[in-house]
Amino acid sequence: MKNRIGFIDFLRGFALLGILAVNLPYFSKPMYLVASLGENSTLLDSIGSWIVAFFFESKFYVLFSFLFGYGFFIQLENNQEANSRSRYFRRIFGLGILGLLHGIFLFIGDILLSYAILGALLWFLRNKSSSWLLKLSLFCLVIAVFCRMGMSLAEGEFKSQLETNLPRLLEESRKAYLGGFWESNVQRTKDTILSIPFLVFYQWPTVFSMFCLGFFAAKNSIFSDWERTKPGFRKLFPWALILGILGNLIYTLHSRHILSENPSVFLKILYAISDTFSAPALTFCYVYLLGNYYNSGRSFADRIWFETMGKLSLTCYLGESLICTWIFCGWGLGYFDQLGSYIVLVLTVPIWIFFGVVSLIWKRIFFLGPMEWILRSWTYWEKIKIL
Structure with a gap:
């Protein structure tokens, strides 16, 4: 692809690690236990x-969404033919089908279908000005605050219903995921449907905000010349770091039930604002630090590792889900709800390294990853060469 920027692929490879760390708990135990008061029984967990x-939740779907917006703008710029519209929406439709299958057969927290639905709107933003995109991005974050406030104010009713049905839900979940292939798929479909309100109200406004920000960054070639970009980022970094650390500290204390379980309405509003803005702030800090590292001599040995995974990000994302499903479901190794949070976190590293090695081997032989090949062949409505 023309105009491909190595640092964008580098960031995608890094994002795959963070996304895996966030997703693994949802593979390993009933979704009702993740981040619940009774999730952990030991200090280590x-x-x-x-x-x-603190370091991963809400930060990496923000980063991936930003990169999605950035990448789609580049694709639109590189495809100015008369049939570019049909290609774009074929790609969106193909991505949606992959997301739907992913949610049924592999992972309840699929993001690809959401990307496809929201990504369809990006076509209509391709000619908008930079200032317009920035304003829309900020507006979507404001919408995200109100959505999270609404969810927070309504969670009391949800918690009371959940507590009543929790023993039955946990038993059904354990039995299904430790059962056969089809039993786990039926349960996963049910869990995916139940998670839709969370995806729509908690993630979608922020996702679309990052899409717009990614469009803005690509439109202004933010990462094409790091030396030009670096001074502006350096000015923002201290403020983003303060907001990121303080806001994510509050988020961690609140989400992991260290603070009061019955906060006042004022605190709920504060939590919603803090959560919405501190995650992108810390993500910005990751990008700034990685940008400095990437553009220094120290990164040369690591570039090929991260960049190769980034080029095969769709294959790696779906492949990580396949491996995790095999580890925890009954048709695989059957470790569902048997490993503590600490071991699950540690598992992130070897799984990510495994796909790093596979990516390097694969790219020595093939030009495209298998899932990238399928999606691109569908997009162009022809069999793309993979070698």
Whole structure:
């Protein structure tokens, strides 16, 4: 692809690690237990859960969404033919089908279908000005605050219903995921449907905000010349770091039930605002630090590792889900609800490294990853060469 920027692929490879760390708990135990008051029984497991909450949760779908917007703008710029519209929406439709299958057969927290639905709107933003995109991005974050406030105010009713039905729900979940292939798929479909309100109200406004920000960054070639970009990022970094650390500390204390379980309405509003803005702030800090590292001599040995995974990000994302499903479901190794949060966090590293090695081997032989090949062949409505 023309105009491909190595640092964008580098960030995608890094994002795959963070996404895996966030997703693994949802593979390993009933979704009702993740981040619940009774999730952990040891201090080590609690520490593992706190690490995921502070450093990973909400940060990496933000980063991936930003990169999605950035990448789609580049694709639109590289495809100005008369049939580019049909290609774009074929790609969106193909991505949606992959997301639907992913949610049924592999992972309840699929993001691809959401990307396809929201990504369809990006076509209509391709000619908008930079200032317009920035304003829309900020507006979507404001919408995200109100959505999270609404969810927070309504969670009392949800919790009371959940507590009444929790023993039955946990038993059904354990039995299904430790059962056969079809039993786990039926349960996963049910869980995926139940998670839709969370995806729509908690994630969608932020996702679309990051899409717009990614469009803005690509439109202004933010990452084409790091030396030009670096001074502006350096000015923002201290403020983003303060907001990121303080906001994510509050998020971790609140989400892991260290603070009061019955906060006042004022605190609920504060939590919603803090959560919405502190996650992108810390994500910005990751990008700034990685940008400095990537553009220094120290990164040369690591570039090929991260960049190769980034080029095969769709294959790696779906492949990680396949491996995790095999580890925890009854038709595989059957470790569902048997490992603590700390061990689950540690598992992130070898799984990510495994796909790093596979990516390097695969790219020595093939030009495209298998899932990238399928999606691109569908998009162009022809059999794309994979070698």
